[in-house]
Amino acid sequence: MKSLQINGQIRQFLPQEMPSTLSALLEKLGIGATTVVAEVDGQIVRPEEFTRTAVRDGQTIELIKFMGGG
Amino acid sequence: MSLTEEQIQRYSRNIILEQVGGAGQEKLLSSRVLIVGLGGLGSPAALYLAAAGVGTIGLLDGDVVDLTNLQRQVIHHTKDVGKRKVASARSKIRAVNPDAAVRSHDVWARADSIREIIREYDFVIDATDNFPAKFLINDACYFEGIPFSHAGILQFEGQLMTVIPGKTACYRCVFAGPPPGNAGAPCGQAGVLGVLSGVIGSLQATEAIKCLLGIGELLTGSLLTYSALTMDFRKVPAKRRADCALCGQDPTITSLVDEGKVTCNRKGCKR
Amino acid sequence: MTAKLDLRGVPCPLNLVKVKLAIEKVAVGDILEIEIDDGEPIQNLPVSLGRQGQEILETTEQQGYFCLKVRRRL
Numbered sequence: 001m002k003s004l005q006i007n008g009q010i011r012q013f014l015p016q017e018m019p020s021t022l023s024a025l026l027e028k029l030g031i032g033a034t035t036v037v038a039e040v041d042g043q044i045v046r047p048e049e050f051t052r053t054a055v056r057d058g059q060t061i062e063l064i065k066f067m068g069g070g
Numbered sequence: 071m072s073l074t075e076e077q078i079q080r081y082s083r084n085i086i087l088e089q090v091g092g093a094g095q096e097k098l099l100s101s102r103v104l105i106v107g108l109g110g111l112g113s114p115a116a117l118y119l120a121a122a123g124v125g126t127i128g129l130l131d132g133d134v135v136d137l138t139n140l141q142r143q144v145i146h147h148t149k150d151v152g153k154r155k156v157a158s159a160r161s162k163i164r165a166v167n168p169d170a171a172v173r174s175h176d177v178w179a180r181a182d183s184i185r186e187i188i189r190e191y192d193f194v195i196d197a198t199d200n201f202p203a204k205f206l207i208n209d210a211c212y213f214e215g216i217p218f219s220h221a222g223i224l225q226f227e228g229q230l231m232t233v234i235p236g237k238t239a240c241y242r243c244v245f246a247g248p249p250p251g252n253a254g255a256p257c258g259q260a261g262v263l264g265v266l267s268g269v270i271g272s273l274q275a276t277e278a279i280k281c282l283l284g285i286g287e288l289l290t291g292s293l294l295t296y297s298a299l300t301m302d303f304r305k306v307p308a309k310r311r312a313d314c315a316l317c318g319q320d321p322t323i324t325s326l327v328d329e330g331k332v333t334c335n336r337k338g339c340k341r
Numbered sequence: 342m343t344a345k346l347d348l349r350g351v352p353c354p355l356n357l358v359k360v361k362l363a364i365e366k367v368a369v370g371d372i373l374e375i376e377i378d379d380g381e382p383i384q385n386l387p388v389s390l391g392r393q394g395q396e397i398l399e400t401t402e403q404q405g406y407f408c409l410k411v412r413r414r415l
Binding site: 068 | 224293302
Binding site for chain 2: 354355357358361365393
């Protein structure tokens with residue numbers, strides 16, 4: 001099994017189901033790619049970089065929502 | 071400045087605190103905080119800052135009170151529907167604490183006027199309800215060097231971050247700019263748990279008071295996220311970005327611009 | 342230097358607030374003499390001041406009240 005820590009929670013993936021990019025991960029989680037920014041191992045990744053940002057086993061990923069309400 | 075007998079009683083629970091004392095209370099009384107947006111976040115922030123004895127509270131909002139606001143905007147009462155928000159909020163603040171002088175700015179946050187307003191204050195609370203305003207406040211506070219508290223809420227979740235301009239990560243270090251299209255979910259359509267705004271707005275007031283007093287550790291360099299459904303509070307590290315368009319090494323934003331325009335004409339909505 | 346503060350008739354916790362404000366006005370190392378009532382004040386105040394890091398030098402019982410000598414430590 002491969003795993004990612006997403007927003008503090010460990011998520012496991014079968015090797016063949018492990019998403020290879022941030023875009024693929026968001027699709028798998030059902031999160032709209034324009035609704036969040038991501039932080040991969042502490043580095044902020046902007047939405048326009050999602051398709052070319054690789055995701056690897058053991059990474060810590062934070063998905064931070066745009067929240068415009070007040 | 072010395073505290074009157076009435077002030078000593080009113081602020082006794084502050085003064086007893088080791089980190090506040092009489093000197094801290096006098097500092098609060100001589101401090102000025104601007105609250106931009108008198109909605110869900112701004113309501114509790116204004117009431118707590120007034121109660122705590124912040125001497126000057128600026129209120130900036132160009133809206134009127136709408137019936138749909140009352141589910142969460144606790145500074146406005148049923149009788150206030152239709153009144154200017156700044157006038158409604160001012161009367162509650164004065165009722166809570168006559169020590170708090172209120173400066174009303176009955177306007178929308180706009181690029182051509184916001185800098186002159188915020189430079190009169192020691193701390194700014196971004197309690198606005200739309201992305202263009204949030205980025206505008208971030209940028210204006212950066213140019214004026216005024217610390218501020220960013221917050222946003224959506225449905226059952228909220229986020230919060232304090233920014234010391236030029237020293238700690240700014241809103242643009244995390245979110246470069248507004249999300250494309252309607253990705254941020256428009257106002258009335260997404261819904262929001264009323265009490266959520268009470269939690270987050272109160273946290274913003276906490277940060278303002280800590281910053282004014284110079285006590286504790288500010289919520290800088292990380293974004294606090296809160297989920298009302300799971301009761302999870304999480305701090306996500308947020309470092310300054312060298313390529314931030316505003317506070318990075320080679321900035322492309324060098325003056326204020328209005329990010330986007332009002333796109334929703336629904337009553338009581340300003341997207 | 343010794344400063345004096347008459348807190349007879351001032352209930353808890355307002356007497357603590359007044360002592361705090363008075364202590365802020367004396368220099369560290371100086372002494373504040375406080376007069377407080379019997380009952381709650383004499384039970385609470387010395388403990389609270391000790392907890393806040395101040396030093397109680399002396400407690401003397403007068404007729405119906407107490408006199409407390411406190412040295413500012415912080």
